[in-house]
Amino acid sequence: MALTILSVGFMAFLIIGVPVAFAIGLSAIGAIMYEDLPIAVAFQQMTSGMNAFSFLAIPFFIFTGELMLYGGIADRIVTFAKSLVGHVRGGLGMSNVVACTLFGGVSGSPVADVSAMGSVMIPMMKREGYDADYAVNVTTHAALVGALMPTSHNIIIYTLAAGGKVSIAALIAAGVIPALILTVCNLAAAYLVARSRGYPSGTFPGWAIVGRSLAAALPGLFVVVLIIAGILSGVFTATESAAVAVLYALALTVFIYRSLTFDQFVRAAAKAVKTTGIVLLLIGISATFGYLISFYGVAEKTGEMMAAISTDPWAIFLMVNVILFLLGTFLDMAATILICTPIFLPICMQYGMSPVQFGIVILLNCALGLNTPPVGTTQFIGCAIGQVSVGTVMRTIWPFYGALIAALALVTYVPAFSMWLPSVLLN
Template structure:
């Protein structure tokens, strides 16, 4: 009965439009009251959930991304992407994919990515004659790759949700090849739609221009190298790498690109504080929810339900993907990771999936949720910038969505996509 109260009240609150964090918290408190347990138990779980030292990486990674967004790094990345792909059919769309992918590598946030790249490229694409729905779809789907990049704070959240069963270094390496696969799928979708709609091709500026623009963008892109090399070499931990990313971003924005004013620094800090507060609130409340899920054996019940449907691993993986995708359309990324990891990770491990591979599958599903109504954070930001309705964008989303679903299936059923690089470097 208590588990029924927990699940039903949570679902009803979501349907009533209550924010996700409050839906999770209120349903958890209602369950505690029904059980006659002290409410202090719930608040203790919240505090302990937000208390791990590793979570310091979250505000640092978020702050680094905000500094890079305000510090002129995005402009240099856009220039490099345009010089590299602008001469292809639908060149501005192809450039958009590359720019979003590269900026996602330094920001680690799909939301920051679509905000920064969308503000620059969506109006520019519309001005050049591209349809608004195409510009928005290209930007929002390409920005999702940021969730798999080494600077993504969601990697840290998953590592902690997995209860220490995964190495941060292995998880970071596991996301690199899938990120490339997602980017290729986005490029194919963008090119296919561009050819179908007859978008024009640009003029190749020459390799000297490509080299110069690459040199201009290289200092910003170098943050990814610093993080990976630092963690693998043991020079610093994942938490320390986030603080190094902040220092590098401040150095670039202040002394190299010289675009970061004091006012912009305050804006970046304010946005980082706001985002950090939202994420940590979700983490704390999800910890209370997760405590109740563990208490009532939800993971075991779910495992029994899935294995009663089939004992074939590929069927179980497909069911898990569908559930994660559906939940990702309603829940914030952090909440989905924290709630679903303790439930589905043991099931997938029993079926032969490694923790690192499951983590990447989880992040791709959560990223797809960011671009799917009713929550669809990145899509709503993109539509706002492009001044186009969500309904219009959804009508033409399928080539891009199909590409990402194909990438998800490849990562799910071919372990080498996520495990080849960690096995090569770490073992």
């Protein structure tokens, strides 16, 4: 009965519009009260859930992304992307994919990526004659690459939700090739749709222009290299690399680009504080939820139900992907990771999937959920910028959805795509 209160209560709160963090907390407290346990158990689990040194990396990574967002990095990345691929058919769409990928590596946040790139690229594409739905779909799907980048705070959340089964360095290395696969799939979708709609080709400006635009964008992109090299070489821990990234972003935007004003700095800091508060609240409350999931053996029961349907690893992984996708349409990334990792990670490990590979799988599923109503955060932001309805965009979303699903299938069923680079770099 307590497990029913936990699960049904959680879904009921979501349906009536209660914020995710409070839906998790209220359902957990209901189950605790039914078991006649002290309410102090909930607060003890919340405190212990947030009391981890590695979590310091989360506000630092978030603050780095906000500084880059307000510091004018986006404009330089857009200029470089246009010079590089703007001459291809549907050149602005291709440029959009490249720019979103590069900025996603800097910000580590699909939402920040859509906000920054969308505000620049979507109006530009509409002025050049591209349809609004195409501009929005290209932007919102390309921005999802940010979830796999080294600056993504969701990587930190997953490593801690996995209970020490995977290192941050391994997961950062594992995300590189899937991010490239996702970018290639997005480029293919953008090109095919542009070709079918007859969008024009541009003119190649020459390698000299490409070189100059790359030189202007390179200092901003170097933050990714700094984080990867620092962590994989052992010079920094993940938390230290995040702090160094903040100092680098400040030095870059204040002293080199000279594009960050004091007012923008305050706004970036305020946004980072707000986002950090939301994430840490989710982490603390989800720790209580996770404690109850473990207490009631939810992972074991779920595994038994799946095994009753099929014991083929391909079928098990397909079922896990479908469930993660469905939950991702209702929950934010952090909540999905924190709730689902303790349940599905043991199941996938039982059928031969590495915890590192599962981390990339759950991040991709969560990213896919960001572009799917009713939550669909990136989708709603893109539609607001493009001044187009969600319904209009959803009618033409399928080629881009297909690109994401293709990337997810490759990562799920071909372990080498996520496991090869960690095995080489962390030998």
